[in-house]
Each structure stands twice: as structure tokens, then as C-alpha cells.
Amino acid sequence: MKDIILVSLGLLLCSAGIFLFAGMYSFEFSSHSVKRIILGGAALIVVWGIITVVFRHRAFIVNLNVSLISFAVVAPFIAEIVIRSSIALGVDVFRNPKLYADPLNDDDYWKLRYIWNPRNLATGNAERFVVDQLLGWSPPKTRDNTMGIVSDAPYSQDFRKPAILFYGDSFVYGATLVPIPQRIPQQLDRLLQTYPVYNYGVSAFGVDQIFLRFRETHSAFQHPIIIFGILTEDIDRSVLNVHAAPKPRFELQDGELDLQNIPIPEDSAKWYMQNPVAIKSYFIALFRRTYQIVTGGSGRRIEKERVNKKIIEAVVNEARKHDLPIVFVVFYSRHELEDVSWRETFLKNLLEELGIPYIDTKAVLHDAAKEQSINIREFYLYRYNNDHHNELGNCVIAAAITGTLADKIGTEITSIKPANCFD
Incomplete structure (x- = not known):
């Protein structure tokens, strides 16, 4: 009976090792070292499976296997x-x-982050964001900021005049390390001069x-131009029920968008x-x-x-309906500057399929x-361990946007060369 058990154990170990070896070619590993x-x-x-079968009559092998099995059973409980x-x-x-959940896929990551540090974007930054029953969170509306946009000074808007509305996440809202006048929509506003540009970006x-x-804000204006910014990782956030704070989420019901959590x-x-x-x-x-990271x-x-x-089809349909x-602007996180991710491929293919013009900020910055013989990192806040663009990167992107607007929207917009940012 002991022989049967040990032989079975040895064969099981050999099979597991071979299965693991064969299965490696089905996964993309994070590095060659891990592989x-x-x-x-x-x-x-x-090797241990073979040793177990060949030397199964030796007491040392029997005792060691018993110890290993006991450890394998008890270790998870101790851990x-x-x-x-x-x-x-x-x-x-x-x-x-991050030890227990993936911020791009799991609500639990954001729940644990809140539990262990009970401060989220909506409740911990009241001067920047407040709870919004539709959006999750948004900049507060005040007497000096009646539209709840990103602005460093009081303003008055004429909704009847042509305007550019710039939507997006923190790459549009702007890193807090960057002064508001140096953020992309604000720099675009300065470059264009003829069109006011409103920063409707919201972090996270x-x-x-x-x-x-x-959808909820464009109707206040008469025939505005829309710039829709997407960071590739914004795609991941669409499947979450919570991110920096509780948020709405679309589910597909019979192929149509159904808004949840509101x-x-x-x-x-x-x-x-x-x-x-x-x-x-x-x-x-x-x-x-750990398994997810490795594979x-x-x-x-x-x-x-x-x-x-x-969702993106709904964005385009909303624009065409009115x-x-x-124009779309595609932003990238740090690790995507040298590699092409499935997110980038998905976005570009979809926008081309829909016939929508877009600015590829990775190509623009490269x-x-x-042209300037500098490292692309010079356009980012890496020295502060921050993935967002700095003032120079924002300027280059804003200048590139003027070119696309001039080509695709109308000749009344003057195209500015990114090289002007280095003058």
C-alpha cells in the first residue's frame, strides 16, 4: 500500500511539473527571469517525483514526503x-x-485602499471634488466657478459663442504639480485665442x-467643438463599481448600455x-x-x-446627433511609451472604424x-514619481491638437507647431 501511495505521488509530481512546463507557453510572463x-x-x-518513485523504499524519502505534505496542508492556514x-x-x-487585488480589474483593491486609509477622492479633497450622484465625483460648482470646471480665476461664459469643451481624466484635468495655466486645455486656450477652451477633465x-x-454638459453651449481625451487605462475603469470613490457603471443588457449604481x-x-x-x-x-502578475x-x-x-460608439452618436x-486624444501611461498594448490597438482600430479623427500623444511626443534630440521622459513628471505630463509635454500636445483641429474642423483655427514650445 505504501508503495502504491509513493508511486502515485511521484507520478503526480512528474505530471504536475510537465503540465507546468507545457502550460508556460500559453502565458505571457512579466519577464524572462520569472519564466x-x-x-x-x-x-x-x-526530479523530485522521479526520486520519490525510484527511492520509495528508503525511510528518508518517505519521511520527507510526509513532512512536505504536512507542510503543504498546514502552511496556508498559518499564512x-x-x-x-x-x-x-x-x-x-x-x-x-496590490498584494491581494488588481487596481485595473478588482473593486476589492479600491475598497481595501479606503478601509486602510478612509479617505477617497470625493470625501478627502473637498476643495477639488465633491460627491456627484451621477458621475461619482466632480469639481464643486461655486459662485466663481458656475460650471464646475478646472479654472484658476473667476470667469464669465457666453454659451451662445463657439467654444471648445475638453473632456477626460487627470491627463486633461492636469496633475496638481502643474499650475492650472500650464495644463493642456489652458495651453490650448492660449494658443487658439479665437476659441475659449473649457477644461471638463476630472481626475480618475x-x-x-x-x-x-x-452628455450632461454639452447642451448648455451652442454647437461647441468636442475634444474627448482617453487615457488607455480609462478602459479598465469602465468595468469597476468603485475607483477613487463609488462610481456609476454601464452593463450590457441585450447588447445595449444599461447604467447601474445610480x-x-x-x-x-x-x-x-x-x-x-x-x-x-x-x-x-x-x-x-501573484499568479496573475507572473502569467x-x-x-x-x-x-x-x-x-x-x-460607450465610445455612444459618444460618437451623441456628437453626431447634435x-x-x-476629436479624440489618446493618452498613455508610462509603461506604454515603448510597447503597444491591446488597449492602444483596440482604441485606434475602433476610432478608425468609426471614422473619428484622433491625436496619438505617444507619436506626438516621440x-x-x-526632433529636439531629447529623451521622451522630459515631457513627464517622472522625477516626482508621477506619470502625468509636465508643462512642456502639455504644450507639445496642445500644439499638436491645434493642427488636427485646423485639418479636421475648420480653417478658422490656426495650426501651431509643437516646435514652438521650445522657443
């Missing part, structure tokens, strides 16, 4: 106790939501929220209590998250493509960097 480590682990499992105790005691290394918005803000409650703390973290085991969550999991790609395709000229 080599897993290859070594697979080889070790196979769970250690993790939960460390979290309860406030040990920072274990209070990192997904494509869904950007669309809703556009109205957003004014009391964010109550929402988090009513929608607790779904994690049952932090050890399993840690194991699963470069798909991250709900099909769901994201389907939902965002319908005869509004529209061309400017090459």
Missing part, C-alpha cells in the same frame, strides 16, 4: 493567520491592496464617466459598509494575485472591449523628442 524561475521549479518538481494578524496590527507591508474618471459628463450615495462611508470586500482568504487572494492574465479584456466599444465636431 526561468518557473522552468527551474517545474524541473525540480519532476492566513499571519496575514490577518499583521493587517489587524497595522503592519504596512501587509496593508498594501473612466470612459463611462467621461461620456456621462459630456444615484451615487452622498455618504461614501455607508456605501463601503453596504458593499464589503469580497475577499474570503487573504492567502488565496495573495496567491491568485500576465487577460484582466477581463473581452468584457472591457465590449463595454467600452458601446452635429458636434469631435516625434518632438526626436
